[in-house]
Amino acid sequence: MKKFTEKLSLQWRLTLIITLLMTVTCILMYFFISRSAVSGIENLSDYIIQIDQADSSPITFNINPSSLFPGLSDQVQTTTDIFRTQSIIATIIIILISSICTYFISYHALLPLRKLSQKVNETEVQNLSEPLELPDTNDEISHLTSSFNRMLARLNDAFTAQKQFSANAAHELRTPLAVIQTNLEVFARKKNPSYEEYNEIFGMLQEQTGRLSHLAEILLDMTGIQTVERSDAISLAALTDEVFCDLASIADRKSVELIQLDGDCTVTGSYLLLYRAVYNIVENAIKYNHSGGKVTVNIRQAKEILPSSSQSIPTDCAFVEVSDTGIGISSEYQEKIFSPFFRVDKSRSRAMGGAGLGLALVNEIAIQHGGLVKVLESCKKGSTIALILPFSAQV
Numbered sequence: 001m002k003k004f005t006e007k008l009s010l011q012w013r014l015t016l017i018i019t020l021l022m023t024v025t026c027i028l029m030y031f032f033i034s035r036s037a038v039s040g041i042e043n044l045s046d047y048i049i050q051i052d053q054a055d056s057s058p059i060t061f062n063i064n065p066s067s068l069f070p071g072l073s074d075q076v077q078t079t080t081d082i083f084r085t086q087s088i089i090a091t092i093i094i095i096l097i098s099s100i101c102t103y104f105i106s107y108h109a110l111l112p113l114r115k116l117s118q119k120v121n122e123t124e125v126q127n128l129s130e131p132l133e134l135p136d137t138n139d140e141i142s143h144l145t146s147s148f149n150r151m152l153a154r155l156n157d158a159f160t161a162q163k164q165f166s167a168n169a170a171h172e173l174r175t176p177l178a179v180i181q182t183n184l185e186v187f188a189r190k191k192n193p194s195y196e197e198y199n200e201i202f203g204m205l206q207e208q209t210g211r212l213s214h215l216a217e218i219l220l221d222m223t224g225i226q227t228v229e230r231s232d233a234i235s236l237a238a239l240t241d242e243v244f245c246d247l248a249s250i251a252d253r254k255s256v257e258l259i260q261l262d263g264d265c266t267v268t269g270s271y272l273l274l275y276r277a278v279y280n281i282v283e284n285a286i287k288y289n290h291s292g293g294k295v296t297v298n299i300r301q302a303k304e305i306l307p308s309s310s311q312s313i314p315t316d317c318a319f320v321e322v323s324d325t326g327i328g329i330s331s332e333y334q335e336k337i338f339s340p341f342f343r344v345d346k347s348r349s350r351a352m353g354g355a356g357l358g359l360a361l362v363n364e365i366a367i368q369h370g371g372l373v374k375v376l377e378s379c380k381k382g383s384t385i386a387l388i389l390p391f392s393a394q395v
Contacts, residue, residue, distance in 0.1 A: 014106045019099040026091045033087070112141040120148065128156035169219060169341070176208040218357045225361075225368050230270045236278075236299045236320055237264035239271065243279045244297075247286060256289050258282075259296040265318035267389045269369045274389075277365040277373075278320060280358040281385055285324035293325035293382075304388050307372060320387040321376065329383050334375040338363040362387065 112135060119132050131149040135142045187193060187201050237260070244258045251258050267274075278297075285295040298321045303314035329337060336342050340360040359373070366373045371389040378384070 012103075014110075015099060015103045018102045018106075019095065022098045022102075023095050026095055029091075116141060116145060116148075123152070128152055128159060169215075173212065173215065176211050180205060180208050215357070218361060225273065225364055228270045228273055228368075230268070230273070230369060232269060232271045233266055234269060234271050234274055235264055235266050236274075236318055239275055240278055240282075240297050240299065240320070243275065243282055246279065247282055250283065251286050251295070254286055254289065255291045255293075256286050257294045258286075259294055261296065261298045263299040265299055265301055265391070267318050267369075267391055269389065273365045273368070277362045277387055278322075280362050281320075281322045281373075281387060284358055285322050285326065285383075285385075289324050289326040294323075295325075296323045297321065298323070304372075306370060306388070306390060307367075315390055317371065318389045318391060320389070321384055322386075323382060323384040325382040328380045329375060329378040331378070334378060337375075338373060 116132070123132075129152075131152060132145050134145050134149070183201060183204050187197070190197065193201075240260055244260060248258065282295060282297065289295065298319075300319050300321070302317060302319050304317045304319075305314050306317070333342075338359050340357055342360075362373050366387060366389070369389050371387070373385065373387050376384040376386050
């Protein structure tokens with residue numbers, strides 16, 4: 001029975017439910033009214049006359065109507081049968097009329113829902129940016145349409161970002177492949193390549209395949225962030241100290257001094273992801289620094305309004321502030337640098353082996369931990385980028 005009703009339309013389900021309710025109600029009313037009426041009719045067979053006098057005992061006369069009116073019992077029985085039959089017929093007619101009315105009323109009541117369903121079916125990837133027309137009412141259909149439009153807007157933003165990301169990723173992958181293909185075609189035309197030319201072509205292949213491998217690794221990291229468990233208790237000072245140890249050789253080659261100020265905060269999250277986030281920020285600060293410059297990390301606690309806060313209430317957060325003495329970031333680029341594949345100076349980034357995904361990965365890691373990353377300040381003398389994390393991971 002349950003499987004049968006699940007296959008029915010909402011209109012038929014409403015009709016059946018209301019019909020069942022009307023049937024039960026009519027049957028109960030029938031039994032109540034019919035029983036009362038029949039009992040009243042049957043009491044005519046014993047009619048009692050009672051005379052009360054003030055100064056004497058009551059005088060009662062028991063009269064049998066059958067003796068006074070022959071055939072009365074048959075007439076009462078016939079009247080009772082007719083009443084019952086007519087009551088049953090009237091009940092059935094009322095139930096049928098109510099069911100038919102319910103069917104047509106529910107059809108008109110569900111008509112806006114049918115129109116909404118038709119419009120939803122017409123929605124494709126190509127027209128996600130076109131919201132549905134909002135009914136000029138304040139009912140559930142209007143609220144549902146409004147919610148669907150908000151979902152469409154989010155989907156459109158997600159598809160647009162994914163499309164842009166895919167296009168950028170394809171471009172980044174195509175560039176080294178095109179370099180490899182061009183160099184191999186030129187090399188193939190040489191009849192007697194020299195030893196130096198072999199070394200040159202192998203060096204080029206090693207460089208470009210390394211670049212491809214690095215890009216593929218970052219892309220895989222970005223797609224797997226959502227599935228990583230975020231339940232570790234992490235000392236940000238200890239994590240930063242480990243990052244400094246791993247980047248010491250790069251800093252030495254650049255003659256950049258790494259400085260970690262006193263201060264610590266403990267947050268809940270994924271150690272591997274937060275390590276990668278801090279590593280990428282510090283590595284960028286080293287790469288785009290001047291020779292003989294400094295990179296300073298300051299860990300402190302402060303209040304910040306996070307994007308996930310529905311009530312926009314300042315939340316206690318841990319700040320990992322990475323300051324450098326580098327080239328600075330123009331104000332027009334301070335938000336764009338966290339977008340995938342964005343580079344302020346493309347030629348400089350490519351020369352340093354960057355794929356434009358380092359800070360984008362940091363941004364995604366921060367979002368997955370319920371936090372954010374942003375540029376606190378920047379000028380020609382350097383920049384300060386802060387990784388801001390709530391003390392409890394927001395899964």
